[in-house]
Amino acid sequence: MRHLITLADLSPGELERILSIAEDLKNKFEAGLRETILPGRVMAMLFEKQSLRTRVSFAAGMAHLGGSAMYLGDEAGFFGRRETMADFGRVLGELVDVVVVRAKKHQTVVDLAEHCTCSVVNGLTDEAHPCQAIADLFTLRELFGKLAGHTLAWIGDGNNVAKSLARGCGKVGMRMVMATPEGYRFDKAFLARLKKEVPNLDLTVTDNPVEAVREAVAVYTDVWASMGQEAEQERRRQDLANYQVNAKLMSHAQKGTVFLHCLPARRGEEVTDDVLDGPQSVVVQQAGNRLHAQKGILAWLLGAQR
Ligand code: CP
Ligand code: NVA
Numbered sequence: 001m002r003h004l005i006t007l008a009d010l011s012p013g014e015l016e017r018i019l020s021i022a023e024d025l026k027n028k029f030e031a032g033l034r035e036t037i038l039p040g041r042v043m044a045m046l047f048e049k050q051s052l053r054t055r056v057s058f059a060a061g062m063a064h065l066g067g068s069a070m071y072l073g074d075e076a077g078f079f080g081r082r083e084t085m086a087d088f089g090r091v092l093g094e095l096v097d098v099v100v101v102r103a104k105k106h107q108t109v110v111d112l113a114e115h116c117t118c119s120v121v122n123g124l125t126d127e128a129h130p131c132q133a134i135a136d137l138f139t140l141r142e143l144f145g146k147l148a149g150h151t152l153a154w155i156g157d158g159n160n161v162a163k164s165l166a167r168g169c170g171k172v173g174m175r176m177v178m179a180t181p182e183g184y185r186f187d188k189a190f191l192a193r194l195k196k197e198v199p200n201l202d203l204t205v206t207d208n209p210v211e212a213v214r215e216a217v218a219v220y221t222d223v224w225a226s227m228g229q230e231a232e233q234e235r236r237r238q239d240l241a242n243y244q245v246n247a248k249l250m251s252h253a254q255k256g257t258v259f260l261h262c263l264p265a266r267r268g269e270e271v272t273d274d275v276l277d278g279p280q281s282v283v284v285q286q287a288g289n290r291l292h293a294q295k296g297i298l299a300w301l302l303g304a305q306r
Contacts, residue, residue: 002301003113003120006128007167008197014300015171019138022289022296029064029292036066038302042096043069047123048079048103049227053263054123054131057290058100058298065295067097079103086115093117097302104228119301126160126228132262133164135293136220137172139286143258144217148173153216153253155209156243156270157236158185161222161262163194170198177204179212181239209243213253219280220260221245221270237269246272250280258282 003009010018028035043062047055059069074080078088085108092099093116101120103109106127113120122130141147152169154162158180166186169176178185185205186194194201206212213219221243224236245259259271259281267273275281 001117001119004130004297004301005109005113005120005122007130007133007164007171008193009130010171012171015134015137015168018134018293018296018300019141020296021299022134022138022292023141025064025295025299026289026292034064036064037299038062038065038067041065041067041098041298041302043067043298044092044096044099045069045071045123046076046078046099046101046103047071048101048108049124051102051123053287053290054100054102057294058121058123058131061291061294062298064291065298067298070096085111088112089115090117098298121297121301124160126226127163129160129164129262130167131290131294131297132161133168134297135290136165136260136262136286137168138293138296139260139282139289140174140218142285142289143282149175150217151175151177151215153209153212153219154178154180155212155219155221155245155249156180156184156240157222157224157226159222159226161220162186163190165220166194166201166203167198169203170194170201173200175202175204177206177212177216179206179209179243181207181243183239209245209249210252213249213257216253216257218258218260219245219250219253222262223264223266224270240270244270244272245275247274247278250275250278253280260286263287 062069089112098119100123101109102123106125109122224240225233261283
């Protein structure tokens with residue numbers, strides 16, 4: 001049984017396969033064809049935090065592929081622990097083919113996967129957002145072709161999205177430069193895991209955003225306070241104030257460098273309107289590609305196009 005909890009679950013070849021399935025399905029979709037390669041397959045969705053992109057792109061993607069999606073709200077009892085994780089997982093696995101789960105704690109997704117007899121996909125935890133990173137690599141591949149050798153600049157908090165991108169960059173041979181202040185960088189335990197999972201990752205960490213964007217083909221940022229960190233909002237706003245992606249910072253990047261953001265954004269904090277809405281911004285294409293990436297993930301996981 002294959003799960004997608006973090007990008008460490010995929011070999012570079014498997015990641016490449018997902019990206020190429022997604023590309024094929026996107027080309028067909030744009031030609032007006034929705035290939036129903038997963039007829040009768042059923043996906044359950046459990047979300048403990050808010051979502052627009054992840055929830056809708058998975059549900060729409062599954063519909064395009066001929067399967068169906070069901071959203072399990074509070075009344076399913078998962079997050080309220082109406083029954084044990086083991087009972088919930090074993091039973092759900094009998095009923096559906098795949099479960100997408102967004103949880104506050106990473107361990108919740110790990111535990112569900114341990115007991116579930118169907119595939120489990122991480123739809124975001126505090127530690128990882130693998131589906132986002134796959135869509136981002138897909139977008140960069142679309143824009144720049146081969147990814148190996150290019151540099152991605154991450155500006156700001158070393159959060160769940162940054163962690164997944166680090167793994168993703170390592171798998172595809174992209175260099176990652178993080179401009180992140182002390183206290184917001186990857187911790188020692190994560191760095192040790194990263195070294196094991198993606199030994200070839202070329203990661204540089206700096207406190208200078210200008211230095212980070214200079215050689216980058218893509219400049220990426222995310223909110224300074226992720227979901228669940230609302231109480232730290234003010235402190236984070238102060239600590240990360242020098243890490244805003246604005247027109248001045250983008251002026252140090254090369255011509256042709258694009259701006260990425262997983263969204264939702266807090267305009268005027270981590271990114272200014274002129275960058276988010278400006279000519280270098282590809283955030284809408286990036287968000288739209290969540291659909292195609294999810295289709296690649298589902299088709300690969302459910303074995304329709306290995
Ligand atoms: N980028 C992303 O995952 O968006 P949602 O939180 O809306 O799903
Ligand atoms: N880092 C953000 C990503 C949202 C898609 C969060 O976890 O809230």
